[in-house]
Amino acid sequence: MPLSAPADRQPIHTRKVTCEGFRRADGLWDIEGHITDVKAYPFHTDERGHLEPGDPIHQMWMRLTVDDQLTVQAVEAVTDHSPYRACPTITPRFQALVGLRVGPGWTRAVKERLGGPQGCTHLVELLGPMATTAFQTVFPILTREKAEKAKAEGRPAADRKERPALLNMCHIFASDGEVTRKHWPEHYTGPGAEEAAD
Structure with a gap:
């Protein structure tokens, strides 16, 4: 717009x-x-x-x-x-x-x-x-x-524990936000994060 x-x-x-x-x-x-x-x-x-x-x-x-x-x-x-x-x-x-x-x-x-x-x-x-x-x-x-x-070597695409470069660089990539919860659940800090980590 x-x-x-x-x-x-x-x-x-x-x-x-x-x-x-x-x-x-x-x-x-x-x-x-x-x-x-x-x-x-x-x-x-x-x-x-x-x-x-x-x-x-x-x-x-x-x-x-x-x-x-x-x-x-x-x-x-x-x-x-x-x-x-x-x-x-x-x-x-x-x-x-x-x-x-x-x-x-x-x-x-x-x-x-x-x-x-x-x-x-x-x-x-x-x-x-x-x-x-x-x-x-x-x-x-x-x-x-x-x-x-x-993928060619049959390995996971990324180390899920590695901190994503975009994390907390913008409101959309906030550690407690929906995008982080969806794409990087290991780094999610919002509501329900403790349950997701278990």
Whole structure:
């Protein structure tokens, strides 16, 4: 269901964020993000001069190369458009992400290394949806392949005692919720959990 009809209004600013995930031939994964900001009106900037509606104020790219555990192996950051000529000089700082693992603590670790004057606000913000894209790219493929291998070998598809990666990451995967009760009963903590465990 879409949003309700808006009040009469005028467009001002558009930010677009696109993230994509790729499996590489060498077994690693590339997660790419692209962010653009445009205005719907013409305006003047001190360093770039006059910008027309639709001219990008910001246009930036990021590639994280990760392994199966989502540990960052390589980073590439590019600023094609920015309000100031010096903006692109910060992109080498994003090498500070190499060795970090996308997972719990990711946002805190990114801000420790690249927050405030140590980084670029827009590229740091892009890392949030890129992290989600990494999960959506890597885990479904590895889970499917693990299940296929187990089936071919006549083994159970998963260790039922292993904590599911999605557990408590969202209200739908709450440990006391219906989805957990149905798919991961060993990890269910809601009403009747004690009886189910017996």
